[in-house]
Amino acid sequence: MREAYHVELEQLAENLASMSLQVADAMERATRALLEVDLGLAEQVISDDAKVDDARAECEEQAYALLALQAPVATDLRTVLAAIHAAESLERMGDLALHVAKAARRRHPEPVLPDAVRGDFAKMGEVAVKLARQAEQVIKSKDVQAARTIESDDDEVDEIHKHLFTVIMDRNWDHGVAAAVDVTLLGRFYERFADHAVSVARRMIFVVTGKMPGYGPDELS
Amino acid sequence: MREAYHVELEQLAENLASMSLQVADAMERATRALLEVDLGLAEQVISDDAKVDDARAECEEQAYALLALQAPVATDLRTVLAAIHAAESLERMGDLALHVAKAARRRHPEPVLPDAVRGDFAKMGEVAVKLARQAEQVIKSKDVQAARTIESDDDEVDEIHKHLFTVIMDRNWDHGVAAAVDVTLLGRFYERFADHAVSVARRMIFVVTGKMPGYGPDELS
Numbered sequence: 001m002r003e004a005y006h007v008e009l010e011q012l013a014e015n016l017a018s019m020s021l022q023v024a025d026a027m028e029r030a031t032r033a034l035l036e037v038d039l040g041l042a043e044q045v046i047s048d049d050a051k052v053d054d055a056r057a058e059c060e061e062q063a064y065a066l067l068a069l070q071a072p073v074a075t076d077l078r079t080v081l082a083a084i085h086a087a088e089s090l091e092r093m094g095d096l097a098l099h100v101a102k103a104a105r106r107r108h109p110e111p112v113l114p115d116a117v118r119g120d121f122a123k124m125g126e127v128a129v130k131l132a133r134q135a136e137q138v139i140k141s142k143d144v145q146a147a148r149t150i151e152s153d154d155d156e157v158d159e160i161h162k163h164l165f166t167v168i169m170d171r172n173w174d175h176g177v178a179a180a181v182d183v184t185l186l187g188r189f190y191e192r193f194a195d196h197a198v199s200v201a202r203r204m205i206f207v208v209t210g211k212m213p214g215y216g217p218d219e220l221s
Numbered sequence: 222m223r224e225a226y227h228v229e230l231e232q233l234a235e236n237l238a239s240m241s242l243q244v245a246d247a248m249e250r251a252t253r254a255l256l257e258v259d260l261g262l263a264e265q266v267i268s269d270d271a272k273v274d275d276a277r278a279e280c281e282e283q284a285y286a287l288l289a290l291q292a293p294v295a296t297d298l299r300t301v302l303a304a305i306h307a308a309e310s311l312e313r314m315g316d317l318a319l320h321v322a323k324a325a326r327r328r329h330p331e332p333v334l335p336d337a338v339r340g341d342f343a344k345m346g347e348v349a350v351k352l353a354r355q356a357e358q359v360i361k362s363k364d365v366q367a368a369r370t371i372e373s374d375d376d377e378v379d380e381i382h383k384h385l386f387t388v389i390m391d392r393n394w395d396h397g398v399a400a401a402v403d404v405t406l407l408g409r410f411y412e413r414f415a416d417h418a419v420s421v422a423r424r425m426i427f428v429v430t431g432k433m434p435g436y437g438p439d440e441l442s
Binding site: 064 | 285288289292294295298299302305306309386389390394397398399401402405406409
């Protein structure tokens, strides 16, 4: 039974790693759709979201099977529950990439973003995608050190997110209310994506090591 | 063992019901803080959020104990996992009420909301609080019919949320960008609170009946 447990847990971890890549790719494409005003890319992200939902359902079924058939206790039990939570966060990250893609589609062929904030979103997108890929790395490499830079990367997203507010609240903002509303919502989507990525990476570490790294209330909320 | 399982599940359900009331009260007070520009109420909500986090941790510990000691299978297992998911959503609802309270505090003594949207937020707050209380009712009364109006109530929040965009995008909006940004974020907090309330109510029905009502992808995302 112990061996079966570890084989099944390994499969579950592989599926979570694969989900991490799926949502990283979704956010990368959604960001390009946003910056390059590319309707085709936006449509791709929108139609691919169902696959993330399916992957989440599959992870949950694997976790249920593991709990029902192996009845793990102590750390093993917490590990499976961490995987269930990670799957939930990953699905939510897919939804947030979907929201970005939908914003790009809604304004097409007009660009959503004024030039003044394009660079900020390019950077936020880059870091958000990197965070999602770090979660995958933790699983693939079993190297929890790969997750070390997670906090500082997430701080970077928070800084850019805060900076965006100073840009749109500035008296020199001359792009009107509609653009400010778009920037506000999009900024929030990236910030939440990064928060969930941090949460997932930490839970991944737990799945691999059985130990949860310290965390503050905001990142897991 | 079956009897112990049901006693423990009953305690877990009671704690979830109590959490539902906690977050309903938090959102009610946060909304009053927002509408009545009441700093004291905002501070209360902000300092009370830690209690919601504690309650969630307690629910998770109860669920872990139940899984570890009773090793439930089939519907019983899914019921416990539904409770874990519900606790996560309830904690998130507490965070969203906290965000509303922080917005009220940030602008104090200025009101956050222009008069043009006060009525909309009063209504959204009322429905959001009602949704959270319905989750509690499902548990207390064991009457799943109490959850029947959940869909239409959530639709009402979505309608008001959409309406807010037409108000702030309108050429007659003369409250500037900062107020539009506040309204955008606050609208999103209420909408997400209501989504989570729907998700919780449905999971509560599952906890009580062992059957999950049908749901679309948006509500649980």
